[in-house]
Amino acid sequence: MLLRAAWRRAAVAVTAATGPKAAAPTRxxxxxxxxxxxxxxxxxxxxxxxxxxxxxRPLYMDVQATTPLDPRVLDAMLPYLVNYxxxxxxxxHAYGWESEAAMERARQQVASLIGADPRxxxxxxxxxxxxxxxxxxxxxxIQPDTSLVSVMTVNNEIGVKQPIAEIGRICSSRKVxxxxxxxxxxxxxxxxxxxxxxxxxxxxxHKIYGPKGVGAVYIRRRPRVRVEALQSGGGQExxxxxxxxxxxxxxxxxxxxxxxxxxxxxxxKRISKLAERLIQNIxxxxxDVVMNGDPxxxxxxxxxxxxxxxxxxxxxxxxxxxxxxxxxxxTSASLEPSYVLRAIGTDEDLAHSxxxxxxGRFTTEEEVDYxxxxxxxxxxRLREMSPLWEMVQDGIDLKSIKWTQx
Amino acid sequence: xxxxxxxxxxxxxxxxLLRSPRLPARELSAPARLYHKKVVDHYENPRNVGSxxxxxxxxxxxxxxxxxxxxxxxxxxxxxxxxxxxxxxxxTFGCGSAIASSSLATExxxxxTVEEALTIKNTDIAKELCLPxxxxxxSRKEGMRNSLNxxxxxx
Numbered sequence: 001m002l003l004r005a006a007w008r009r010a011a012v013a014v015t016a017a018t019g020p021k022a023a024a025p026t027r028x029x030x031x032x033x034x035x036x037x038x039x040x041x042x043x044x045x046x047x048x049x050x051x052x053x054x055x056x057r058p059l060y061m062d063v064q065a066t067t068p069l070d071p072r073v074l075d076a077m078l079p080y081l082v083n084y085x086x087x088x089x090x091x092x093h094a095y096g097w098e099s100e101a102a103m104e105r106a107r108q109q110v111a112s113l114i115g116a117d118p119r120x121x122x123x124x125x126x127x128x129x130x131x132x133x134x135x136x137x138x139x140x141x142i143q144p145d146t147s148l149v150s151v152m153t154v155n156n157e158i159g160v161k162q163p164i165a166e167i168g169r170i171c172s173s174r175k176v177x178x179x180x181x182x183x184x185x186x187x188x189x190x191x192x193x194x195x196x197x198x199x200x201x202x203x204x205x206h207k208i209y210g211p212k213g214v215g216a217v218y219i220r221r222r223p224r225v226r227v228e229a230l231q232s233g234g235g236q237e238x239x240x241x242x243x244x245x246x247x248x249x250x251x252x253x254x255x256x257x258x259x260x261x262x263x264x265x266x267x268x269k270r271i272s273k274l275a276e277r278l279i280q281n282i283x284x285x286x287x288d289v290v291m292n293g294d295p296x297x298x299x300x301x302x303x304x305x306x307x308x309x310x311x312x313x314x315x316x317x318x319x320x321x322x323x324x325x326x327x328x329x330x331t332s333a334s335l336e337p338s339y340v341l342r343a344i345g346t347d348e349d350l351a352h353s354x355x356x357x358x359x360g361r362f363t364t365e366e367e368v369d370y371x372x373x374x375x376x377x378x379x380x381r382l383r384e385m386s387p388l389w390e391m392v393q394d395g396i397d398l399k400s401i402k403w404t405q406x
Numbered sequence: 407x408x409x410x411x412x413x414x415x416x417x418x419x420x421x422x423l424l425r426s427p428r429l430p431a432r433e434l435s436a437p438a439r440l441y442h443k444k445v446v447d448h449y450e451n452p453r454n455v456g457s458x459x460x461x462x463x464x465x466x467x468x469x470x471x472x473x474x475x476x477x478x479x480x481x482x483x484x485x486x487x488x489x490x491x492x493x494x495x496x497x498t499f500g501c502g503s504a505i506a507s508s509s510l511a512t513e514x515x516x517x518x519t520v521e522e523a524l525t526i527k528n529t530d531i532a533k534e535l536c537l538p539x540x541x542x543x544x545s546r547k548e549g550m551r552n553s554l555n556x557x558x559x560x561x
Contacts, residue, residue: 309499311476317441317502318449337476349473385455385505387480387497388473403472 058323059367063360064156064184064302065325069252070209070361076255077211080248088247089236099247106254110216113257114182114201115192122217122237123250127183130202130217133230133241134179148177153185157340157356158293159302161189168197177225183207183215187260188268188299193218199225205249209361210256214249217241267361268300274359274368275300281372286379292346292354303357304341306350309389310382315355318378322371325356349388349398441502442536448506453513456495458482476500479508483515483523491515491523507531 060068080102086095088103104118111118124130135150149171151162164180171178182191183204193201201218205211219225219240233242260267283289288308307315312326337351346354357371383389388398457480458465464484471478477500484493494512498505510531515523531537 311500311504313501314449314505317446320441320446347474349476352473352476385452385497386499387469387478388499390457390480390497398473403474403478404470 056321058321059371060323061358061363061367061371062323062325062356063358063363064159064207064356065358066206066212067209067360068362069211070256070259072259073210073252073255077248077252080251084247086247088245089234102247102251103245106250106257109254109258109261110203111218113187113191113261114203114218115194116218117221119238120193120218120221122219122240123245123253124215124217124241125213126215127181127202127204127207128215129230129241130204130215131179131181133217133227134200134202134219136228136230148179150179150181153180153182153191154189154299154302155293155340156184156302157338158304158344159184159299160293161185161297161299163297164191164198165196171199172197184299184302187257187264188301190264193220200227203253205253205256208256208260211249211252214246214253216253263361271359271361271363272300274363274365275303277365278357278359278368278372279303279305281369282375285376290350292341292344292350301359303359304354305357306346306354307379308350308353309386309392310353310379312353312355314382315353315375315378318382319371319374322374325358326354444535445502445506445537448509448535449502453509454495455497455509457497458484458493458495471500473499477504479504481508481511483520485520489519489521491518491520503535503537506535507537510534 080099084095084098084102086093086097086099088096088099090096090099103123107118107121107123110116111121122133124133131150135148149167151164151167153164154161162180168178177199178197179200179202180198181202183202184207185191186201186203187208191198191201198218199220203216203218205214217240219227227240229240229242231242234244236242236245279291282305286307290306290308292304292306316324316326337348338354341351341354342348355375359368391398391401458467460467460482462484464486465482466485467480467482469478469480478498479500480497482495483491486492494515496508496512498508500508507528511526514526514531
């Protein structure tokens with residue numbers, strides 16, 4: 001006990017000096033990385049002649065799907081992958097103690113980003129598991145009337161910000177639990193679980209430039225929110241989520257949260273400027289482009305545009321050196337267009353024409369300009385190939401046509 | 407003539423669309439987002455994109471699909487006095503596979519008679535372009551048959 005306490009004092013002094021730096025943010029991650037061996041799966045029958053020399057990879061404009069690891073996060077994680085490999089639940093030796101200290105420091109970093117107490121943060125494998133923990137069994141615990149409200153903070157498809165503080169206020173006054181999936185919002189917009197009266201929150205590591213395979217769930221202590229564990233076992237994480245906490249991953253999550261807290265304002269300003277640039281440049285060169293989602297309550301880094309008379313997947317194919325995503329049916333496994341776009345009342349043909357542009361911490365102005373230029377070029381080209389565009393140019397009202405059904 | 411042609415167009419198109427069953431999404435593997443280079447080639451080096459004069463007596467026009475479904479295809483063929491297809495044009499609102507399918511269809515029908523052209527199956531087109539099973543419906547929606555049927559009227 002005394003040995004451990006002494007060790008802890010020493011360890012805190014050392015690790016405080018080596019935490020993620022508060023230095024100026026590093027810029028200019030080269031995203032067009034030259035690969036020497038193209039690892040991406042190319043269908044075997046097309047590889048007639050192997051390409052000589054290095055291969056360029058596409059620009060990355062799909063940060064809502066996942067984000068690259070911030071180099072500072074990797075720096076924070078590496079020691080725990082290589083040297084400090086103890087199980088954080090081992091209570092009898094220094095390996096365990098140092099790992100536990102790192103875990104608790106990470107917990108504090110996550111908590112401080114959302115204004116919570118560290119005792120209210122439970123580490124999980126990701127936002128999906130967090131959602132499941134938060135929602136499971138909660139309804140059974142209380143009255144049959146509405147017992148839980150669950151809302152996404154920022155939508156991953158159209159970037160719309162929900163009025164979380166208002167919803168929190170309403171839920172609190174009606175004594176109803178309020179859960180929010182903040183995967184796309186944590187570290188990007190200011191969140192405070194007490195101001196917004198949030199009872200449960202899901203956090204995802206790989207959406208905030210942290211590692212994949214880790215997340216957290218925030219569970220309010222005052223007033224206590226009771227949840228049932230999804231997986232039982234050794235009782236780790238206060239019995240709410242058994243299983244050894246993966247120290248390197250949670251250190252990464254903690255570091256990502258700390259970096260995000262320091263850089264949130266700067267990132268938000270920069271991303272807003274880039275988003276404005278992208279939208280303005282596209283809209284001034286192309287007619288009939290619609291932005292999906294409320295323009296006012298909107299997170300700028302997620303831009304969803306519909307290009308009328310051009311189908312989304314064909315545009316993605318044309319923009320082959322930019323990694324993007326679409327709300328088009330052709331790109332979803334079920335061949336159904338995006339349910340989000342349908343829910344906001346987008347016309348079905350525009351839902352098939354939507355593209356999501358993701359702008360993140362490492363997106364450069366050059367990349368945005370390149371994307372805009374290619375987008376304009378290919379939309380014009382696809383419109384030349386489109387019978388709908390031709391009909392509109394001839395003055396035909398598309399809504400008056402009786403299309404063939406199937 | 408035009409009205410009867412339009413009626414035939416619609417009926418022929420409906421027959422085409424109802425004939426081949428849509429593959430159920432559940433049976434399919436994850437959709438291949440990897441574009442076969444033949445599919446990409448049809449977009450990057452387009453052939454036969456455009457329009458023929460639809461008022462001309464030798465031109466048959468077929469239009470199938472719906473914007474709400476994300477798939478609309480227009481196919482036009484020009485036929486000479488002997489019933490041989492001398493020119494074909496297409497325009498498509500649809501995914502990469504749909505564009506490639508209609509482009510390939512216009513390439514294949516040139517030089518054939520209308521009867522010969524009608525024997526082309528969507529499975530042939532899918533095989534040539536190496537379309538994965540999930541994309542078969544893109545080649546199914548050819549407006550070819552109805553434009554071919556429409557052209558038979560003009561001869």
